[in-house]
Amino acid sequence: MPLMIPVIAAAAAALIAGLAAFSHLAARRIERQVPVDGQFATIDGIRLHYTDRGHGPAIVMIHGLGGQMRNFGYALTDLLVADHRVILVDRPGSGYSAAAPSAAIPDQARLVTGLIDALDLEKPLVVGHSLGGAVALALALDHPAKVGGLALISPLTQVQEQVPAAFRGIAIGSPALRRAIAWTIATPLGMLSGRRGAIAVFAPEAAPDDFGTKGGGALVLRPGSFHAASTDLAAARASMPALVARYADLAVPVAILFGREDAILDPELHGAKIAGDVPRIELTLIPGGHMIPVTAAETVADWIRDRVTPAIRPAVQA
Numbered sequence: 001m002p003l004m005i006p007v008i009a010a011a012a013a014a015l016i017a018g019l020a021a022f023s024h025l026a027a028r029r030i031e032r033q034v035p036v037d038g039q040f041a042t043i044d045g046i047r048l049h050y051t052d053r054g055h056g057p058a059i060v061m062i063h064g065l066g067g068q069m070r071n072f073g074y075a076l077t078d079l080l081v082a083d084h085r086v087i088l089v090d091r092p093g094s095g096y097s098a099a100a101p102s103a104a105i106p107d108q109a110r111l112v113t114g115l116i117d118a119l120d121l122e123k124p125l126v127v128g129h130s131l132g133g134a135v136a137l138a139l140a141l142d143h144p145a146k147v148g149g150l151a152l153i154s155p156l157t158q159v160q161e162q163v164p165a166a167f168r169g170i171a172i173g174s175p176a177l178r179r180a181i182a183w184t185i186a187t188p189l190g191m192l193s194g195r196r197g198a199i200a201v202f203a204p205e206a207a208p209d210d211f212g213t214k215g216g217g218a219l220v221l222r223p224g225s226f227h228a229a230s231t232d233l234a235a236a237r238a239s240m241p242a243l244v245a246r247y248a249d250l251a252v253p254v255a256i257l258f259g260r261e262d263a264i265l266d267p268e269l270h271g272a273k274i275a276g277d278v279p280r281i282e283l284t285l286i287p288g289g290h291m292i293p294v295t296a297a298e299t300v301a302d303w304i305r306d307r308v309t310p311a312i313r314p315a316v317q318a
Contacts, residue, residue, distance in 0.1 A: 065167065112139055
């Protein structure tokens with residue numbers, strides 16, 4: 001038996017090296033399918049990838065967990081750029097933005113604020129989807145002078161003990177284990193699971209066949225993106241209690257749009273609760289699931305456009 005230990009160790013090392021090499025090659029292939037769309041700005045030493053299109057009142061859009069700017073670019077951006085300046089940004093570690101030392105929600109918000117300054121934007125409307133909604137809320141709380149208002153789509157707004165089923169595969173508490181999984185089995189397992197991840201996130205609506213490329217979904221299969229998404233999930237769970245405690249201090253107009261059938265974030269918990277706790281927040285419900293920026297792009301675009309010059313109105317149930 002002692003003679004077998006070196007053989008087993010060598011086989012394990014070869015397997016790990018093979019998985020790492022496969023993951024690296026797969027990531028390069030995915031990047032050829034979903035290349036860089038925009039340009040880069042270095043904010044506090046972190047290289048952020050963003051696009052800047054159109055003219056008119058500025059809108060800054062922040063995507064959700066495991067996402068990338070093409071989540072908005074799939075259908076929504078083209079509906080807004082005719083009469084608005086639309087800035088999409090890959091959150092730190094996502095898409096083609098570099099990872100930051102901290103994934104805490106306030107730290108991500110600070111980097112987006114730096115991009116707003118770098119682009120010389122005057123109080124833009126900040127649109128946040130899912131986790132991007134929490135980042136937008138932190139931005140408004142910590143940097144209210146930089147924001148004209150918030151338009152939050154299917155946002156994370158509350159402490160949620162249970163991880164949504166679609167994201168349980170990235171709920172890894174140990175940073176060391178998170179990195180080990182990211183660079184060995186995450187990419188091949190993600191490729192084997194095919195479209196199941198997209199189906200779960202879009203449920204109960206259908207995921208478009210081309211969402212992996214046109215919507216940027218395939219990028220999360222890269223080791224670095226898997227690691228960033230897992231880190232984001234852990235950081236969000238740690239950041240949310242302090243964020244929730246400050247909602248009464250919100251000083252900018254806030255509007256929330258939810259799909260009634262959202263299977264990722266409960267509209268009652270993450271929409272109705274914050275609207276009830278902070279009465280000046282407007283809540284609108286429409287038919288659809290979590291990915292309404294893709295599946296109901298025209299409705300969402302009209303809703304955003306109405307809030308570029310924000311006004312506080314009573315809650316609306318569509």
